Structure formats: C-alpha cells, structure tokens
Amino acid sequence: MMACKCLATLSKRHWADFILLKDVNVGKFNIHIFQLSNLQSKIMTQSLDRNKLSQLLKNEEQLFHKNHPKSYELYQRARKSLHGGVPMLWMIRWAGSFPVFVKEAKGARFTDVDGNSYIDLCLGDTGAMTGHAPDATVKAIKEQIEKGITLMLPYEDVIWVGEELQRRFGLPYWQFALTATDANRFALRMARLITGRPKILVFNYCYHGTVDETFITLDEEGTPISRPNNMGPQVNPIYTTKVIEFNDVAALETALSAGDVAAVLAEPVMTNIGIIHPDAGYHDALREITRRTGTLLIIDETHTICTGPGGYTASHRLQPDFLTLGKPLAGGVPAAIYGFTEEVSRAFNEKLSLEDSDVGGIGGTLAGNALSIAAMKATLQHVLTDEFYSKATALQERFTQGVESVISEFDLPWIVKRLGNRSEYWFRPAPPKNGGEAHAAIDAELDRYMHLYTLNRGILMTPFHNMALISPETTQADVDYHTKIFKEAVHSLFG
Ligand SMILES: Cc1ncc(COP(=O)(O)O)c(C=O)c1O
Known part of the structure; x- marks a missing residue:
C-alpha cells in the first residue's frame, strides 16, 4: 500500500493500476490509501498491447x-x-x-x-553448467567405463573427491547420492533423526527438487497451504513443514521459537522463482536464530554453485550444518553430495543402527557408483576451476x-x-x-x-x-x- 503523495511522481497513465482501498482522516488531511495492484507488471503492461x-x-x-x-x-x-x-x-x-x-x-x-543450431543458455538448467560433454569429464568417463561402472564398493578416487569437497566447502564429512533431490531428502532425514523434531522450514516458492515436504506455499492471507500443483502428496505438507517468506527475520524468529523444527532447508540466494538475494545481514540472522533454537541449517548449493568453486557458502563464509549439491558436479552425469559438520556426524552415529542402515530411508544402490565418482573427480579437478x-x-x-x-x-x-x-x-x-x-x-x-x-x-x-x-x-x-x-x-x- 502507499499514500497518494507518492503517486504524484508517476505518470497519469499509471493511475488505473491503483485500487482505492479506503480514505483515512488524519487531522485535517484526507488521505487516500491505494493498493498497488501488482504494480510492477501492470506498469509494464501500460505500454504493452x-x-x-x-x-x-x-x-x-x-x-x-x-x-x-x-x-x-x-x-x-x-x-x-x-x-x-x-x-x-x-x-x-x-x-x-x-x-x-x-x-x-x-x-x-x-x-x-x-x-538447427542453438546457443544454449539453459545448459540443462545447471546440469550442464560446465558446458556439454566437457573434454576432461568425457575422457575420465571413457577410461572408467572399461574398468567397472557400479559395485557398491569404493575405489580409491572417492577419497580424492571427499578431500576436495572438504577443501571447497569447509565441511568435514561427505556422503553421495544420485540427485540433489535425494541429497536434500537424506539431509532432512538426518536432521530429524538427530534433533527428534518433526518439522522442517522452507521459504515461499522455494524449489529443492521433488522433496515432498517442500511443496507448500502461503495463500493470499499468509496461511500455509499445499502448493496447488502438488501431485498426490502422501501427507499434506502443512503437517510437516513451516513456510515463511525469504528475508523476513521476524517470521523466522516466530516460526523457530516453538522448538519443533529440525532444519531450515534454504538456497543461500533463491533461484527458482527468479534470483532473490538475501538482504544485508539476513544470513547472519538465519544462522544466529537457527543456532539459538537448536535448528539445523541445510544450505542447498545446487544452483548457487554458479557463484564460485565453493558456492555461495565459501564466498560468503556461511556456516551451515549441512550442504547439499547435485546437477553440474559430475559434468552432467547423475551425481550429488551432502556434507555435514563434526557435530552432525557424531550425533548421527549415536542414533544410527548399522544393521538398519541399508533400508533405513537413506540409500540408493547406484549412489557413489564408480562412473559418477570418476566424472566428479575430473569435473572438480579440471572443469569447475x-x-x-x-x-x-x-x-x-x-x-x-x-x-x-x-x-x-x-x-x-x-x-x-x-x-x-x-x-x-x-x-x-x-x-x-x-x-x-x-x-x-x-x-x-x-x-x-x-x-x-x-x-x-x-x-x-x-x-x-x-x-x-x-x-x-x-x-x-x-x-x-x-x-x-x-x-x-x-x-x-x-x-
Ligand atoms: C536448488 C535446487 N535444489 C535441488 C534441485 C533438485 O535437483 P534434481 O532435480 O537434479 O534432483 C533443484 C532442481 O532444480 C534445485 O533447483
């Protein structure tokens, strides 16, 4: 909403875009309160036929x-x-x-x-951010493919990848998945297991892959609802998830103060509803409030890896409890990772029964397969430099x-x-x-x-x-x- 004085700065043809909400008397002044009816796009349409x-x-x-x-x-x-x-x-x-x-x-x-030939500015929506079929990755794939594709056992190269991830992102422990969706799902499971809390928190119009709990939005009154396109959810996400707007510190404080949220899952800069940067100080507030309320912080770098070799986390010295990443990591070969702190690793070990770890909800037979590890190593070493x-x-x-x-x-x-x-x-x-x-x-x-x-x-x-x-x-x-x-x-x- 805005008072009419500001409107004077706009040209006449914009007036139709304001809905008069009410007149308010302040002393001797009669102030007209207008609502900007989606001003931004409307201003544009003034001259768009x-x-x-x-x-x-x-x-x-x-x-x-x-x-x-x-x-x-x-x-x-x-x-x-x-x-x-x-x-x-x-x-x-x-x-x-x-x-x-x-x-x-x-x-x-x-x-x-x-x-027809195209300049590709989509690049597989980040999956091919490296450029298609980068030479170094293709060479490593060709070499590995002759030596085995998947075994459910590690090759030595996976240690190089773990050490490189430590160096880039500053987190000590890493696990592998096939997609960023899975990396997020597994980090969320770990967070709930560790904290014993049932809920997660996400930001309105986020996207973190097909993670069931994230398909929630706010209606016009600000009430959480299942996203209109949410196909056949097993549980309505209003029972699993809190949703607030990005950059709203007060809403974050309120949502986390109840102490029932295991983790905040966040892109450090929103990218899936357009690019939305954090306000100055927002990440400090996010970290301080999550720590104070015992909530774990998962930073999803799947798209923001576009900001540098260690993602936004390294360039802005963020300190997440978990970091997740997929898409371009192996030059387009399916591969994803999630990393976490020493404290998370310790707490997880205390709760984990090794006998159940193969069918405990965190898995993927092909995760960490030799082909994707070889592709990941080559991509990290020679391409995403x-x-x-x-x-x-x-x-x-x-x-x-x-x-x-x-x-x-x-x-x-x-x-x-x-x-x-x-x-x-x-x-x-x-x-x-x-x-x-x-x-x-x-x-x-x-x-x-x-x-x-x-x-x-x-x-x-x-x-x-x-x-x-x-x-x-x-x-x-x-x-x-x-x-x-x-x-x-x-x-x-x-x-
Ligand atoms: C920020 C973010 N996280 C996770 C994902 C999921 O990636 P995938 O579909 O490869 O699992 C996406 C997909 O667009 C994404 O944008």
Whole structure:
C-alpha cells in the first residue's frame, strides 16, 4: 500500500493500476490509501498491447512449427510410447508447441534433428553448467567405463573427491547420492533423526527438487497451504513443514521459537522463482536464530554453485550444518553430495543402527557408483576451476550490460538480476524481496513470447523464467548475438 503523495511522481497513465482501498482522516488531511495492484507488471503492461502480444506469439508458434518438421514427426511418434510424448512431462512445457529433439550437444551449443543450431543458455538448467560433454569429464568417463561402472564398493578416487569437497566447502564429512533431490531428502532425514523434531522450514516458492515436504506455499492471507500443483502428496505438507517468506527475520524468529523444527532447508540466494538475494545481514540472522533454537541449517548449493568453486557458502563464509549439491558436479552425469559438520556426524552415529542402515530411508544402490565418482573427480579437478568462474562471470557481466542497454534504450520498467554466471530479466522495475513478490510479477504469456522469439532465432533460454546460464564455452559473440535478438524482440513489442 502507499499514500497518494507518492503517486504524484508517476505518470497519469499509471493511475488505473491503483485500487482505492479506503480514505483515512488524519487531522485535517484526507488521505487516500491505494493498493498497488501488482504494480510492477501492470506498469509494464501500460505500454504493452496484449492483443499484439497474442498475435506475435501465434506468429512465432507458426515459425517454430515450420522450422522443426522432424522434431514434430518424432514427437508424434513418441506420443505413442511415452506419456505426453516426452521422457519427463514438464518437457512439453517449453515455449514451442512440441519439444525440440536434440541431435547432439557440445560446449555451449547443440543442434537439433532438423539441423538447427542453438546457443544454449539453459545448459540443462545447471546440469550442464560446465558446458556439454566437457573434454576432461568425457575422457575420465571413457577410461572408467572399461574398468567397472557400479559395485557398491569404493575405489580409491572417492577419497580424492571427499578431500576436495572438504577443501571447497569447509565441511568435514561427505556422503553421495544420485540427485540433489535425494541429497536434500537424506539431509532432512538426518536432521530429524538427530534433533527428534518433526518439522522442517522452507521459504515461499522455494524449489529443492521433488522433496515432498517442500511443496507448500502461503495463500493470499499468509496461511500455509499445499502448493496447488502438488501431485498426490502422501501427507499434506502443512503437517510437516513451516513456510515463511525469504528475508523476513521476524517470521523466522516466530516460526523457530516453538522448538519443533529440525532444519531450515534454504538456497543461500533463491533461484527458482527468479534470483532473490538475501538482504544485508539476513544470513547472519538465519544462522544466529537457527543456532539459538537448536535448528539445523541445510544450505542447498545446487544452483548457487554458479557463484564460485565453493558456492555461495565459501564466498560468503556461511556456516551451515549441512550442504547439499547435485546437477553440474559430475559434468552432467547423475551425481550429488551432502556434507555435514563434526557435530552432525557424531550425533548421527549415536542414533544410527548399522544393521538398519541399508533400508533405513537413506540409500540408493547406484549412489557413489564408480562412473559418477570418476566424472566428479575430473569435473572438480579440471572443469569447475577458478578460471572457469572468472571467464563465465565476465561473460555474464557482458550479457547483463547488453540487456540493460536495451531496457534503457526502450525505457522499460524491467530489471536484470545476476548471480555468478547466471543472469535473468524480469518484467518489473525493482527486485522482489521474496518468493511471494516474485511470483506475483510473473507474466506467463510474455515469458513464453520472449522464449519462443529467442528459440526461433537459435538461442535457448532457461525455462520457465528468462534466465541465461553462461559457461566459459559461451563466446562474446554469442552474448552479443543474444543482445541483438533481445533488442529485436523488445522492438517487436514496443517499437
Ligand atoms: C536448488 C535446487 N535444489 C535441488 C534441485 C533438485 O535437483 P534434481 O532435480 O537434479 O534432483 C533443484 C532442481 O532444480 C534445485 O533447483
């Protein structure tokens, strides 16, 4: 809400975006209280012609169809054996009206079955942040594959990986999983076992993989509810989970004061509802309150590993009880890790019955398999290096500057947010402070158009927001090409 005085600074065409809530008498003044009806996206729509957008989107869909006849043919065939015509249902949520079938991928590029070539700024939503099929990882995979793939016994190389993880993240003990989802699930189980507490706490619009307890959100009144798309939960997450907005210290204090929360599961910077940075001092408060209330802190670095070789934890000297990470760790081969402190390790050992450890809820026959360990070692040793990060981050800066120059040229109330080697544009004038604000600013139709426009011109952005992940294999020319295409897209809407 805001008082009308501030509105005077806005141009007249914005007035329709305010809902008069009430008039309040303060002394001799009659103050009009307005609600900003999702101001950010509305300000943008003042000059965005929605009919034009719909028509432009239709044109792009036709163009997509025309340029992808083989993908279309394969999709029709796939529908006869795969549910939805895809191996994972959300693969049909991409901007095209059917999925692009890939022929091959290397570095920051891939080609599709129709012979179209793309600059890949999605990079498997971080799974291929290293660039596709990095040489060092491929070499290690080829060598290992001849020497055994999975055994349920360790090879010596796994110790190198454990020691390297200690060095990067500062936590002494490590375990392996196949996906970041599993790493989070296992850390949560350990936290509940150690503390004897039933609940966990997450932030509104977080995503930590398909971890059942995390599919919770706040409704308009701020009441926790199961997320609307939560498919067949075994238990309504309102019974397992507390949910609050990110950056709200008072809410955190209240939620943890009851002493029934085993762990807070958090990305250090939210990335799955757009990039939301922590306020200054927020991580100190999070750590102090979790410690004081006996709550364990799990930092999920699966996406924020984009900020440096030791993730946000190392670069910002965070002190989590657990750290989880998956996706790019083994150059795209399924592999994940979770690490924890000496205290956690000791407390866990005290509660653990070794006889039950194989069927106690923490497992995965293929976890720690020889192939993924070999891939992890090579990726950590030769790919996700300091040089990787300095190159990729410099390219991200160029990307951000390019997009910002277009936004400023067209005088749009949009922003670009950045984190390490990721960068994304948002159709609102100020950065959201939390997931609720970010979610309210989503413009699905505009997102779709921007994605499809770039896709049709050979650039793959990350769904389902306008995010670009940049690898050192991306070139300056790729980044500049994106700026050119972004400008054309903006011109088609506002020119
Ligand atoms: C922060 C975060 N943690 C965990 C996961 C789960 O990763 P996976 O799907 O590989 O298990 C994701 C997936 O997007 C994620 O963004």
